[in-house]
Amino acid sequence: MSQPVLSIRNLVKRFGGLTAVNDVSLDINPGEVVALLGDNGAGKSTLIKCVSGVHLPDEGEIRFEGKPVSFPKPIDARSAGIETIYQDLALANNLDVPANIFLGREVKHRYLGGLINTLNDKLMLTEAEQSLATLDIQFPSLTQPIESLSGGQRQAVAIARAIYWKARLMIMDEPTNNLGVPEQQKVLELIRRLRDQGVPVILITHTMPDVFAVADRIVVMHRGRKVTEKRTGDTNASELVQYMVGALDDGREVAA
Numbered sequence: 001m002s003q004p005v006l007s008i009r010n011l012v013k014r015f016g017g018l019t020a021v022n023d024v025s026l027d028i029n030p031g032e033v034v035a036l037l038g039d040n041g042a043g044k045s046t047l048i049k050c051v052s053g054v055h056l057p058d059e060g061e062i063r064f065e066g067k068p069v070s071f072p073k074p075i076d077a078r079s080a081g082i083e084t085i086y087q088d089l090a091l092a093n094n095l096d097v098p099a100n101i102f103l104g105r106e107v108k109h110r111y112l113g114g115l116i117n118t119l120n121d122k123l124m125l126t127e128a129e130q131s132l133a134t135l136d137i138q139f140p141s142l143t144q145p146i147e148s149l150s151g152g153q154r155q156a157v158a159i160a161r162a163i164y165w166k167a168r169l170m171i172m173d174e175p176t177n178n179l180g181v182p183e184q185q186k187v188l189e190l191i192r193r194l195r196d197q198g199v200p201v202i203l204i205t206h207t208m209p210d211v212f213a214v215a216d217r218i219v220v221m222h223r224g225r226k227v228t229e230k231r232t233g234d235t236n237a238s239e240l241v242q243y244m245v246g247a248l249d250d251g252r253e254v255a256a
């Protein structure tokens, strides 16, 4: 079997007296979409923020592509190839699509800073067009400000940016929130494309249909703990809800 892209072992993150992530272990394999499910406050965001360099874990180990890693800052995780798309997408609304694809790389690519500054708009536009084309995304015009695009198109730009910068693991937090149904379908299709290109995706969601539409595997958290991990074909929505509310718990069964 190929080695996991991401391997989390016995991860603990506390905020004062609260244990937000409690002894979670998890593997993400090449080319799979893993849905991270859980009720509000279950610890999903805290877990992924430990992977994406927002929080440093208090205990446990994170391995990325086989090597132990520690990311003191988000830029460190991005530099390693872990791209996180939060709900706010971190796009600059007043800039156009190409500018957004190049946005925020100045720190990592300090030596490229001068180069990017001197890249003419045409080259940036061509590069942006190519990265969108790999995902089969079409826009009427790439030179309009992001704020004039739809929610689904903005998601597409964020995903294209990650592809352009060669993400090797994608983490997406509620990517279909606040989108209309056709746009939700498009975003799910983009997630499938990422997977088909071999990029594993961790998908945080509350939306059960999304889980069954794209996930290969499902991990459920409850009160900071991982309570189950299932192949999508081996479970159903009502069982998952039982895990989400704490009525079912594989760890407890084992301990009993």
Ligand SMILES: Nc1ncnc2c1ncn2[C@@H]1O[C@H](COP(=O)(O)OP(=O)(O)OP(=O)(O)O)[C@@H](O)[C@H]1O
Pocket: 015, 018, 020, 038, 039, 040, 041, 042, 043, 044, 045, 046, 047
């Ligand atoms: N920076 C922080 N400081 C203190 N407590 C925090 C912080 N971030 C999260 N928490 C707490 O940790 C627990 C887990 O929160 P987290 O946001 O990880 O849950 P979640 O599963 O992502 O929930 P949601 O779906 O509502 O985003 C909650 O009790 C939350 O209040």
